[in-house]
Amino acid sequence: MSFKYPLPNSNLYKKIDRTISPKCEMFKHGKQNLNNDDENATNYYFYSADFLVNNLKKFFTDEGISTENKTILDFAAGYGRTTRFFKPIFKEVTCSDLDQSMLDFNKENLGIDGFKSVVNFEEKFDVEKKFDVVFCLSLFTHFNPNIWEKWFKKVFDLVEEGGYFIMSTRGPELVKKFLGKKMEGDMSFLQVNETMGRLDPGYYGSISVSPKFVEEKTLTLKNISLLKYYSMGKCDLFQDVYIFQKRLPFLQKLFSLFISSK
Numbered sequence: 001m002s003f004k005y006p007l008p009n010s011n012l013y014k015k016i017d018r019t020i021s022p023k024c025e026m027f028k029h030g031k032q033n034l035n036n037d038d039e040n041a042t043n044y045y046f047y048s049a050d051f052l053v054n055n056l057k058k059f060f061t062d063e064g065i066s067t068e069n070k071t072i073l074d075f076a077a078g079y080g081r082t083t084r085f086f087k088p089i090f091k092e093v094t095c096s097d098l099d100q101s102m103l104d105f106n107k108e109n110l111g112i113d114g115f116k117s118v119v120n121f122e123e124k125f126d127v128e129k130k131f132d133v134v135f136c137l138s139l140f141t142h143f144n145p146n147i148w149e150k151w152f153k154k155v156f157d158l159v160e161e162g163g164y165f166i167m168s169t170r171g172p173e174l175v176k177k178f179l180g181k182k183m184e185g186d187m188s189f190l191q192v193n194e195t196m197g198r199l200d201p202g203y204y205g206s207i208s209v210s211p212k213f214v215e216e217k218t219l220t221l222k223n224i225s226l227l228k229y230y231s232m233g234k235c236d237l238f239q240d241v242y243i244f245q246k247r248l249p250f251l252q253k254l255f256s257l258f259i260s261s262k
């Protein structure tokens, strides 16, 4: 018997479009894990996203950061499971993923514009602007460790100076819960994924990492601060969540301190 998820009852949930794409791999994968129970899979689909976004909303409120004048990019958005929850909170929401059908679904059903991403980190994104917040759920849970850091830097580059980068990983507690044993070392990678052949499992597999791994991979960036780390269950139901800030260059920081002290 699998756990029965309730539908969310938050104010945020009341405001979102609830269309699910029949192509959505997140839905299909969830349904498979929930004994093919359509209703429970639908509840899980929205409950998990609602839980996460309401926790992020609380983070911003607690920090005194208003989101209604900020832009957000949902990078690796898929068919907009979580993306749609940002619409009532942010000034402007953009999405990105690899398939045109995802971008089309998000535009047609959710009214959210997007740009197509690239598989190879050496290729350029088709976007000039930076975003106040870049959100990336369940992508750094997949990258091959050889390209993980390169991708971290590439996605972090889309963050505006002073802005925030929110990303998730599969952490030690999740490994313990599902494999019943302690994670060995700081990283484990398997060449398996849920895309039924759409993405190469050598590039996009399944990776679990410790906070130490994340710290080591981000150390070489000079303009990053970790504001908050949430272990599994504290912000997302299953994944660890990290909230980074892109630090302002020194002079600009001095200037903004001067302005705010006036």
Ligand SMILES: C[S@@+](CC[C@H](N)C(=O)[O-])C[C@H]1O[C@@H](n2cnc3c(N)ncnc32)[C@H](O)[C@@H]1O
Binding pocket: 026, 075, 076, 077, 078, 079, 080, 081, 082, 096, 097, 098, 099, 117, 118, 119, 120, 136, 137, 138, 139, 199, 204
């Ligand atoms: C596990 S799904 C998560 C989807 C969504 N974030 C969610 O939680 O519902 C991971 C997504 O990453 C996308 N992806 C993989 N490589 C990518 C890349 N290089 N750029 C953008 N998206 C990518 C996949 O196509 C897939 O939609």
